[in-house]
Amino acid sequence: MRALPGLLAARAPTPRLLLLLQCLLATARPSSADGSAPDLPFTSLPLREEMMANNFSWESHNISLTEHSSMPVEKNITLERPSNVNLTCQFTTSGDLNAVNVTWKKDSEQLENNYLVSATGSTLYTQYRFTIINSKQMGSYSCFFREEKEQRGTFNFKVPELHGKNKPLISYVGDSTVLTCKCQNCFPLNWTWYSTNGSIKVPVGVQMNKYVINGTYANETKLKITQLLEEDGGSYWCHALFQVGESEEHIELVVLSYLVPLKPFLAIVAEVVLLVAAILLCEKYTQKEKKHSDEGKEFEQTEQLKSDDSNGIENNVPRHRKNESLGQ
Amino acid sequence: MARRTEPPDGGWGWVVVLSAFFQSALVFGVLRSFGVFFVEFVAAFGEQAARVSWIASIGIAVQQFGSPVGSALSTKFGPRPVVMTGGILAALGMLLASFATSLTHLYLSIGLLSGSGWALTFAPTLACLSCYFSRRRSLATGLALTGVGLSSFAFAPFFQWLLSHYAWRGSLLLVSALSLHLVACGALLRPPSLAEDPAVGGPRAQLTSLLHHGPFLRYTVALTLINTGYFIPYLHLVAHLQDLDWDPLPAAFLLSVAAISDLVGRVVSGWLGDAVPGPVTRLLMLWTTLTGVSLALFPVARAPTALVALAVAYGFTSGALAPLAFSVLPELVGTKRIYCGLGLLQMIESIGGLLGPPLSGYLRDVTGNYTASFVVAGAFLLSGSGILLTLPDFFSCFSTTTSRPQDLVTEAPDIKVSLPKEGLEED
Numbered sequence: 068m069r070a071l072p073g074l075l076a077a078r079a080p081t082p083r084l085l086l087l088l089q090c091l092l093a094t095a096r097p098s099s100a101d102g103s104a105p106d107l108p109f110t111s112l113p114l115r116e117e118m119m120a121n122n123f124s125w126e127s128h129n130i131s132l133t134e135h136s137s138m139p140v141e142k143n144i145t146l147e148r149p150s151n152v153n154l155t156c157q158f159t160t161s162g163d164l165n166a167v168n169v170t171w172k173k174d175s176e177q178l179e180n181n182y183l184v185s186a187t188g189s190t191l192y193t194q195y196r197f198t199i200i201n202s203k204q205m206g207s208y209s210c211f212f213r214e215e216k217e218q219r220g221t222f223n224f225k226v227p228e229l230h231g232k233n234k235p236l237i238s239y240v241g242d243s244t245v246l247t248c249k250c251q252n253c254f255p256l257n258w259t260w261y262s263t264n265g266s267i268k269v270p271v272g273v274q275m276n277k278y279v280i281n282g283t284y285a286n287e288t289k290l291k292i293t294q295l296l297e298e299d300g301g302s303y304w305c306h307a308l309f310q311v312g313e314s315e316e317h318i319e320l321v322v323l324s325y326l327v328p329l330k331p332f333l334a335i336v337a338e339v340v341l342l343v344a345a346i347l348l349c350e351k352y353t354q355k356e357k358k359h360s361d362e363g364k365e366f367e368q369t370e371q372l373k374s375d376d377s378n379g380i381e382n383n384v385p386r387h388r389k390n391e392s393l394g395q
Numbered sequence: 396m397a398r399r400t401e402p403p404d405g406g407w408g409w410v411v412v413l414s415a416f417f418q419s420a421l422v423f424g425v426l427r428s429f430g431v432f433f434v435e436f437v438a439a440f441g442e443q444a445a446r447v448s449w450i451a452s453i454g455i456a457v458q459q460f461g462s463p464v465g466s467a468l469s470t471k472f473g474p475r476p477v478v479m480t481g482g483i484l485a486a487l488g489m490l491l492a493s494f495a496t497s498l499t500h501l502y503l504s505i506g507l508l509s510g511s512g513w514a515l516t517f518a519p520t521l522a523c524l525s526c527y528f529s530r531r532r533s534l535a536t537g538l539a540l541t542g543v544g545l546s547s548f549a550f551a552p553f554f555q556w557l558l559s560h561y562a563w564r565g566s567l568l569l570v571s572a573l574s575l576h577l578v579a580c581g582a583l584l585r586p587p588s589l590a591e592d593p594a595v596g597g598p599r600a601q602l603t604s605l606l607h608h609g610p611f612l613r614y615t616v617a618l619t620l621i622n623t624g625y626f627i628p629y630l631h632l633v634a635h636l637q638d639l640d641w642d643p644l645p646a647a648f649l650l651s652v653a654a655i656s657d658l659v660g661r662v663v664s665g666w667l668g669d670a671v672p673g674p675v676t677r678l679l680m681l682w683t684t685l686t687g688v689s690l691a692l693f694p695v696a697r698a699p700t701a702l703v704a705l706a707v708a709y710g711f712t713s714g715a716l717a718p719l720a721f722s723v724l725p726e727l728v729g730t731k732r733i734y735c736g737l738g739l740l741q742m743i744e745s746i747g748g749l750l751g752p753p754l755s756g757y758l759r760d761v762t763g764n765y766t767a768s769f770v771v772a773g774a775f776l777l778s779g780s781g782i783l784l785t786l787p788d789f790f791s792c793f794s795t796t797t798s799r800p801q802d803l804v805t806e807a808p809d810i811k812v813s814l815p816k817e818g819l820e821e822d
Contacts, residue, residue, distance in 0.1 A: 234559060237559075237560070237561065237562040237565075238562060239562065239564055239565070242564070245438075323561070323562075323565070327561070327565065328561045328564070328565030328566075328568045328569060329568070331569060331572070332568050332569060332571070332572045335569070335572035335573070335575070336572055336575060339572075339575045339576055339578060339579050342576075342579040342582075343479075343578055343579050343582045346579065346582040346583060347582055350585060
């Protein structure tokens with residue numbers, strides 16, 4: 068997430084106004100909220116030439132540490148344009164502030180100048196200003212407060228991350244598919260796509276309507292591949308170029324042939340056919356049995372009737388009973 | 396050889412229940428879980444969501460409007476061949492859809508073809524079920540309809556899994572194979588061995604006699620009104636909850652709670668409908684009134700516990716009225732006209748189902764919240780239950796069993812038979 072530019076950048080386009088504001092804010096208490104300019108008791112402010120001349124935006128960030136901080140405190144900052152950066156660390160301790168050694172490092176290199184140290188009450192403040200112009204100035208900047216233990220605060224500057232799809236994209240031979248890469252709130256200078264042959268990244272050329280690269284918005288890019296073949300499957304990389312660095316993301320494409328879902332389909336169809344055949348045959352079988360038993364009963368019944376008729380009226384009662392039992 | 400005049404109320408009837416269970420799962424479960432394919436279609440065809448939604452709408456509309464056709468055909472040929480043909484059509488529609496290259500293909504294959512297939516399966520099956528049961532009809536219908544709820548739960552994640560392995564083309568192919576099981580279910584629908592009526596009169600004659608049947612018409616109006624209000628919570632409850640500042644996940648959870656109590660309600664009401672003596676119409680009115688009341692109370696409830704309680708109540712009562720709505724029909728029109736009646740009923744009540752949600756959405760747009768929508772939905776339900784009061788046998792003390800031999804003879808329109816209750820309405 069992009070950090071908001073500090074209050075200083077928003078309100079003070081000229082250096083003189085900046086100095087005035089700093090004096091006004093001199094007595095205010097500092098806050099450790101993200102993004103808002105800490106009100107620091109720095110009365111004098113050396114501004115370097117390039118910071119006065121350029122019209123880059125300002126990024127201000129702050130980290131608070133105490134002597135009891137057990138874990139190193141880190142802050143991740145996303146940056147895509149050249150900016151002037153203002154980093155502040157504050158350290159609260161109950162011990163002697165003069166005995167604390169303050170240093171700044173970029174990655175593992177110690178930084179020699181351009182940082183200020185000041186103290187108020189039981190809190191030590193240090194501020195480091197610099198400009199990020201290209202990818203060389205991106206990285207991790209750390210402030211160190213050494214008493215007996217060393218307390219460390221780190222600001223990590225990164226280019227915006229790209230989002231593709233976590234799951235592989237599945238498509239079929241002869242179909243067309245669209246690979247999308249996007250990032251939140253970013254405007255890259257350039258987008259490029261690469262496909263991998265083994266472990267070599269080969270840029271995707273716009274050849275003969277097979278590949279079409281376009282994007283509706285500046286923060287996304289779409290690669291449309293038509294007339295897919297099985298060889299088109301594999302890893303694709305989308306690459307975003309910023310002034311302050313590069314970012315890339317990996318998308319997996321899987322191209323299946325129609326036989327892949329066809330096999331389970333045919334298996335299920337065969338199962339249904341078997342099921343229907345079994346049900347119908349079962350029914351025919353039970354009906355045949357019923358017919359035979361019914362025919363047998365009917366035969367008996369007609370035989371009885373014939374014999375009863377010939378026997379006369381005395382057999383009316385048993386005939387009725389027999390009819391009833393057959394009719395149930 | 397004498398045959399039964401009473402429905403068997405068991406035996407092969409339970410196999411028909413099983414078949415109906417799987418059929419309602421395969422028809423409505425697939426329809427309800429189609430939302431999973433929705434996202435894929437939007438991405439694959441680059442079309443807007445509204446246009447893609449038409450696929451399911453056409454399918455549902457064709458299924459409901461085509462019900463009379465299914466019923467008419469099953470009166471003529473019996474339920475088995477009709478349902479088996481329906482299963483083949485439904486599977487064929489999905490099969491052709493897997494080769495689609497544009498949205499229009501999907502409208503025609505899934506919407507029209509599969510929709511007609513579904514139309515030929517559902518109404519004949521339920522009617523066949525009513526032929527097999529009289530005393531335990533409500534329970535049988537309730538059990539059969541639980542297939543809808545269970546499959547909605549199971550099919551959504553299953554379809555998602557299919558999509559992640561086979562993409563939408565392969566998944567449609569496999570759903571087509573799944574739908575082919577409708578043919579197997581149709582094979583189970585043995586026509587019951589009731590006494591054959593020689594002069595059934597054909598579907599057209601039945602249709603005309605039904606359209607002149609006062610209680611049937613009133614029942615249709617009642618069910619149409621009920622149908623108008625019935626679906627509104629399933630569509631708009633989540634939106635209403637989000638208006639009340641609920642997060643999407645708890646809101647969806649509330650809908651699941653309602654769905655579970657819907658399932659329980661179906662079975663309980665089915666059992667109750669058969670266990671309690673007296674006409675089923677009374678129970679139907681009870682459940683409908685309670686559903687209407689719980690709907691109307693929705694806008695009043697603010698506290699989460701009250702909303703959960705109302706969701707459970709709505710789910711239970713709306714599930715409870717579903718099997719009874721189908722059970723009342725045989726008591727009104729007789730077992731032989733059941734196919735025709737069910738189809739006609741479905742077709743007319745679908746008008747309510749089509750108009751209700753847009754009306755509710757319109758009220759929301761005009762008034763700014765869902766209060767009016769829910770109250771109007773409740774009002775529709777209550778008015779529908781009011782009309783149920785006018786049905787015959789409502790105030791009698793004993794239920795009318797449909798297996799009266801007199802019913803079977805009244806179908807031929809030129810025979811005038813005066814029956815104690817229904818004779819006056821016969822043509």
